[in-house]
Amino acid sequence: MGRSQETFNKKEREKKRQKKAKEKMERREERKDQAVKGTLDNMMAYVDEFGNITDTPPDPEKKPKKIKAENIEIGIPKREEEEEVVRTGKIDFFNTSKGFGFIIESGTGDKYFFHVNGLIDAVDEGDKVTYDLEKGMKGMNAVNVKLVE
The missing domain is CATH 2.40.50.140 (Nucleic acid-binding proteins)
Structure with a gap:
């Protein structure tokens, strides 16, 4: 009888190649599942009244009062003159x-x-x-x- 042409190394390489192909297929399926779950509603983030990021929309009753633009001061407040020490x-x-x-x-x-x-x-x-x-x-x-x- 003749010996098999497949050596141990060839078998191991084939196993690795099949394993890689299987992992690649699993990752592809996982990405497809994530694409369905990753809708715009799932990706929305909101900022609450304290400035923290949350996933729930803000409560309209806790909405802050309106601020007029002319009441906002831009710049550095003037300092009081410091007495110069001699x-x-x-x-x-x-x-x-x-x-x-x-x-x-x-x-x-x-x-x-x-x-x-x-x-x-x-x-x-x-x-x-x-x-x-x-x-x-x-x-x-x-x-x-x-x-x-």
């Missing part, structure tokens, strides 16, 4: 050749950097000054430095 301090260090120095704030003892470009009056070490603060690259810097008489 900061005072004493010049702790000042290098005239390099054009920078440090001010120690009265009361808190915080140190702030200042540059010659931020000076309004000529100052020296130990002078009492008033100044404003602004954000710099490495922290807060003193600007508009004025000498206190």
Whole structure:
């Protein structure tokens, strides 16, 4: 007797091919069923009075009152003017050749950097000054430095 021409590998490949074809057919049938179920009514979503998404339509009795368009303000509300704090301090260090120095704030003892470009009056070490603060690259810097008489 002759041996069968089908080897184990051929049988396994055929089984895999048939299994794939069966799975493909099942997926096709499942998509057809979903297409029938996926009508527009099933896909609708509603937003309730609290802003949550639901699948039930809103109750007409809970409908919010009408808002007139002219009552809606668009923009940023005006802020009240903030009182500008006058900061005072004493010049702790000042290098005239390099054009920078440090001010120690009265009361808190915080140190702030200042540059010659931020000076309004000529100052020296130990002078009492008033100044404003602004954000710099490495922290807060003193600007508009004025000498206190």
